[in-house]
Amino acid sequence: MTTTTLTERYIAATVKSLTPTAQDDVRAELEASISDAVEARVEQGEERTDAERAVLTELGDPGILAAGYADQPLHLIGPKYFLTWWRLLKLLLVIVPICAMSGVALAQALDRASVGEIIGAAIGVGISVIVHVCFWVTLVFFVLERTGADTGVKWDVDQLPEPAASGAGRADAIASLVFLAIGVGAVFWDAFIGFFPTGGDPIPLLNPGLWPWGISIFIALIVAEALLSVAVYAKRRWTVGAAVINTLLAVAFAVWSLILLVRGELINPEFLSFVFTGNGVESDTMDVLTVITGFCLVVFPLWDVVDGWIKTVRARRA
Structure with missing residues (x-):
């Protein structure tokens, strides 16, 4: 049985993944370079076996060397x-x-x-x-x-990101307060004027039975949100405490409104009858509308929670 040297084994491991046309050239190049490097070490007094092992060790993994010859990256994405x-x-x-x-x-x-x-x-x-x-x-x-x-x-300067909004500026506070005020105004408008023409007295969308305590809870949550907006603006940044309070308020609103929706105490039954069931809408369709309403009552507070924590993380990084 023919014994192969370390050099022959190293060259074979290097060229095996190359194309047939490149193997001969790479083999000849490696044989010459390895031989010259080994002879140089031997002339300096090293044993030939030790010199050969040292030269091959310096060349490194034959797979990496082969990738260099083939110009193939050894990473998924460069x-x-x-x-x-x-x-x-x-x-x-x-x-x-x-x-x-x-x-x-x-x-x-x-x-x-x-x-x-x-x-x-x-x-x-x-x-x-x-x-x-x-x-x-x-x-x-x-x-x-x-x-x-x-x-x-291609990258250009137009792709530079805009400064991330902190959510703690004057415009953010004003927008939040105006939005909350519109929410409170909508509740009173719905109760005393109504959003839907009926040809007679207005029929409120929200259940009249929510007055006064149910609506008081809603207004209390709105006031708490307004105070939070003012506090964030006063500090000029979102904090972990503000994000936690914002989360608790959002969860409280979602839980409160969902409980009322499931109990049938959120939407005015007279309104449902006038708009839907009185016009031939079946109970299955009403169930679908209830589910969609409940889905919205979860998604919007959830987004408020996520938005608050995103702004908090940005403020901490800044």
Whole structure:
């Protein structure tokens, strides 16, 4: 049996992944360079075996050396596409899983699934979507990296990001207070003037039975939100304490309104009869409208919570 030297084994490991046309040239180049390096060490007094081992160690992993000869990257995504890949992936991970989970949760609610089933289905779909988004986006950029394709994405100064809104400026405080005032005004307008023409006395949208205590709770939450906006503006920044209070207020509003909706105490029955059931709308359709209303009563406070924490993180970074 023929004994192969370390040099022969190293060269064989290097050229095996190269194209046949390149193997002979690389083999000849390596044989010459390794031989010269070994002889130089031997002339300096090293043993030939030790000199050969030292030279091959300095050359490193033959796979990496072969990738250099073949001009093939040993990473999934290199610096050319990395930032584009990362920015796109972050954007999709913010949008796609939330939309998918919201859609599944709404569908499960319309199918009258239990709360546990809704949460389980939404989480399962969310995890699956996250995995798929990461895999397919990475695969696309992997192919671009290997083929050397040009995405056409070029950076210029117009792409510089605008300063992120802190949510603690005067305009933000005024906008928040005006929005809250409109909310309170809408409640009183609904009670005393009405939003829908009936040909007679106005029929309020909200259940008259909410007056005075139910509406008082709503106004108290509005006042608390207004005070929070003023406090944030006074500090010129969002803090963890402000984000926690904002979260508690949003959760309180969502829980309060959902309990009233489920009990049938939120919307005026007379209004429902005048607009829907009195015009032939069936109970199944009313159930769908109730689910959609409940979905909105969860989504909007949830977005308020997320927005508050995002602004808090930005303030802490600043």
